[in-house]
Amino acid sequence: MVGVILCGGRSQRMGEKKEYLKFADFTLADYQAKKMKANFEKLYFSSKESVLNSYNIPTIFDNSNIYAPIFGLCSSLEFIDDDIFVLAVDTPFFVSFTRLINSFYEMQRPTFAKSNSKIHPLIGIYPKDSINVVKKHIQENNYKLQNLLISLKADYVSIDLKETQNLNYKEDYKEALRMVYKY
Numbered sequence: 001m002v003g004v005i006l007c008g009g010r011s012q013r014m015g016e017k018k019e020y021l022k023f024a025d026f027t028l029a030d031y032q033a034k035k036m037k038a039n040f041e042k043l044y045f046s047s048k049e050s051v052l053n054s055y056n057i058p059t060i061f062d063n064s065n066i067y068a069p070i071f072g073l074c075s076s077l078e079f080i081d082d083d084i085f086v087l088a089v090d091t092p093f094f095v096s097f098t099r100l101i102n103s104f105y106e107m108q109r110p111t112f113a114k115s116n117s118k119i120h121p122l123i124g125i126y127p128k129d130s131i132n133v134v135k136k137h138i139q140e141n142n143y144k145l146q147n148l149l150i151s152l153k154a155d156y157v158s159i160d161l162k163e164t165q166n167l168n169y170k171e172d173y174k175e176a177l178r179m180v181y182k183y
Contacts, residue, residue, distance in 0.1 A: 001101065002082045003040030005032045006122055007089035008047040008062045008072045013168045018090045019051055021173060024180050028089050028167075029053045036087060039097040044080070045089075046072040068143040069122060070134060077131040088122035090167040092176060096159050100124055107155045114156035115164040121145035123164060124154075 007019040007029065014021075019029035026034065029045065033055045036043050045051035045059045048067075060079045064071035069088075076084055085101070087094060094113070104111040104125045112124030122145070126134075133151050137143065167173045 001040065001125070002080045002084050003036040003043040004046050004060070004072075004076045004080070004084045004086045005029070005036060005043070005051075005057075005089050006046050006069060006072050006086055007051055008069070009067060014090075014170065014173065018167060019045075019047075021167070023092055023176070027053070028092060030055065031092055032087060032089050033057055035095065036085075039101075040085065042080075042082075044076065046076050046086075066143070069145060070138060070143045070148065073126060074131070074134045074138060077126060077128060077134060081128060083125055083127045085125050086122055088166060091120075091123055091164060092167070093165055093179075094123055094159070094163045096157070096163060099159070100157050103155060103157045110149065110152045110154040112149060112154055112156055113159040113164050115159050115161040118164070119146060119149065119156060120159075120164050121149050123159075126152075 021028045023031045029051050030053055033053055043057050047059050048062050050059045060076050062072040062075045100111050113120040130152055137148050167176055
């Protein structure tokens with residue numbers, strides 16, 4: 001299994017590129033990379049442009065002119081001949097890699113984090129054979145990842161809400177910094 005950190009969004013709500021925000025003495029890209037390197041032998045970023053990072057992790061380019069995560073997933077699944085564990089760059093508190101991976105191998109189905117009733121399609125495992133379903137959704141202009149997970153007959157693992165918190169707005173980011181630095 002290969003780790004992929006997704007960071008191909010426009011970051012419009014944040015107002016600046018999320019992957020370069022400072023977080024716990026790192027950029028978010030480096031912070032996520034450090035965690036992922038502890039769990040995956042191979043690791044990539046997925047983005048529309050090269051992601052600068054301290055670990056020399058290569059970027060898989062999403063060359064679509066449409067900003068939707070499904071295109072980054074497609075590029076990653078095409079490039080990597082293996083199952084991929086995806087993690088959005090803006091979910092810095094996620095640490096339950098083993099729980100999702102164990103469930104994936106046990107259930108033999110795409111597996112994703114779920115907190116309360118919310119499903120997180122950017123925290124989980126897309127098997128390598130899901131590429132055809134991803135391409136079909138793109139061909140049908142069906143970019144909503146919730147629909148993709150239904151088509152893939154995904155399985156879900158309950159994860160603490162804090163772990164699945166993502167940083168969409170400046171206030172989310174400031175709150176996350178308060179949690180990290182305890183002020």
